[in-house]
Amino acid sequence: MRSKLVALVALVCLLPAVAVWLGHEGMAQDQDIAEETDEAPIFLMPQSGPFSPETIAVPQSAAITAWARSGHADASALAFSYWNASGAIPSACAVCHAGTGFRAFHGLDGETPGLPPAPVPIGSVVDCQTCHNPGLAAVTQIVLPSGRSHPIDPGEASCTTCHQGRASGVSIASTLEGREEDTPDEALTFINPHYATAAATRLGGYGQIGYHYPDKDYSGRFLHARPVASCASCHDPHSLSVAEETCLTCHQTGNAGEIRIARVSFDGSGDLRKGIAGDIAANSRRLLSMIEEYARTVGQANLVYDGARHPYFFADDNGDGIADQTEGRPVPYKSWTPRLLKAAYNWKVVGSDVGIHVHNPPYALELLHDSMEDLAGPLRLDFNALNLGR
Structure with a gap:
């Protein structure tokens, strides 16, 4: 599945280069057509084929491939799939768990900066525009959970926004x-x-x-x-x-x-x-x-820690090292x-x-x-x- 995703991302990024190449090939032909009809061509078509897009060099292909194989692009990871059953990501969570939520938070979507006004649809990851959006250059400070407004250098906005804790x-x-x-x-x-x-x-x-x-x-x-x-x-x-x-x-x-x-x-x-x-x-x-x-x-009252379940610390009345259960769920420490x-x-x-x-x-x-x-x-x-x- 991951290899198919990498191939798909690379192919999408190749399309602009293919279009430019095809444009050069068909330029002479379309110029002739334009001269004969005095009308601009509706679209450009190459004179012959087949073509191999994968042979056309794309300078950023290595970076795209690396990203597609990273945790930031893994839509199946818990960080992005946790809300799949509910069908939407709460606004506060979407700021870091969906590229669309991140852009809304910083006003990169053209709207007023702040939490998304409604839950964000699932399926989004930390995509290219999360870190490469030109509007991020205007973000010079990030407010931390402690309330401190921290000045940041260019390129730090994405990292600091999503790795500051809650x-x-x-x-x-x-x-x-x-x-x-x-x-x-x-x-x-x-x-x-x-x-x-x-x-x-x-x-x-x-x-x-x-x-x-x-x-x-x-x-x-x-x-x-x-x-x-x-x-x-x-x-x-x-x-x-x-x-x-x-x-x-x-x-x-x-x-x-x-x-x-x-x-x-x-x-x-x-x-x-x-x-x-x-x-x-x-x-x-x-x-x-x-x-x-x-x-x-x-x-x-005994407690036991389980890092895989929120709120992580649970009651353990009999001291057996296993969280007490009620109705099939662990009992939070109280x-x-x-x-x-x-x-x-x-x-x-x-x-x-x-x-x-x-x-x-x-x-x-x-x-x-x-x-x-x-x-x-x-x-x-x-x-x-x-x-x-x-």
Whole structure:
């Protein structure tokens, strides 16, 4: 199916070139016709055939092929097919899950910029006009979920619009204001930062996608180093693959998971040979374990995490590690306390960006460290004894 799609896209893009070629071939013939009749020809026809469109060079064919094989073009992917059963994509979701919704949001369809006025039909993907629309040059700022208006460089509008997440530490703080830290509240539900949030995590404390604990400082935008200055510095904009040769400009390996940028052990292991991704993964596992222990001992209700189902955290009354079921559906966890929700949200922020060890490792480690430190008190743990770096 994918090979047929690639062939179809390539053929469509070849048609203009074929038309031009045919025009040259038939020009003399049509000029004769025009001179005899004093009328312009209705259409141009070649003098002979058959023809082979696939032999005509198209400069952008490689980019088109790469895009057609990427996740942005995969109409069967969950990101684009989730709403197939309902037949339409809600306006808020369509901004990033349909090219038509994206263009409506930025006013690239000739209408007033904003959410599409009605649900958008299914079947649209991140198409060429999502990123190559000339009108995007006029988009100079993107408002983040935290409320901050972030100035962007040309070419960043598409990436920043759709990879900024849907929540922030500001929304967490607002939701929990005035509530007792360790008192379960059934009115609380898990707040999800959304998925593939690299544009937000890259901005760190400046963008504030994570919950920031009071009296703590957080790293801002991870500037990395030249020539890494934008999303396209590392990601092929069409295939979405990572250009490992860019890493080799400064590092001994192109495998980002093996690169370590610090001489400090953040996970308490003392192992400085592994990549910084290893420290982030270890602290993420430790935080999830503390979240589960806190839910059991302070919240008085077991929880279990299932990343394949919303809202991800479910009740597990018998502690068997499997979500409780009612009418064939998992039961959402209902014993959230403000302290537990903040820690779980930060844990999900770090996990929602699979490349956070490249996009902003200091920020990831800070969110994990502070969340664990906050849970340690009620759990009566000697946090300093864990020897965790921040």
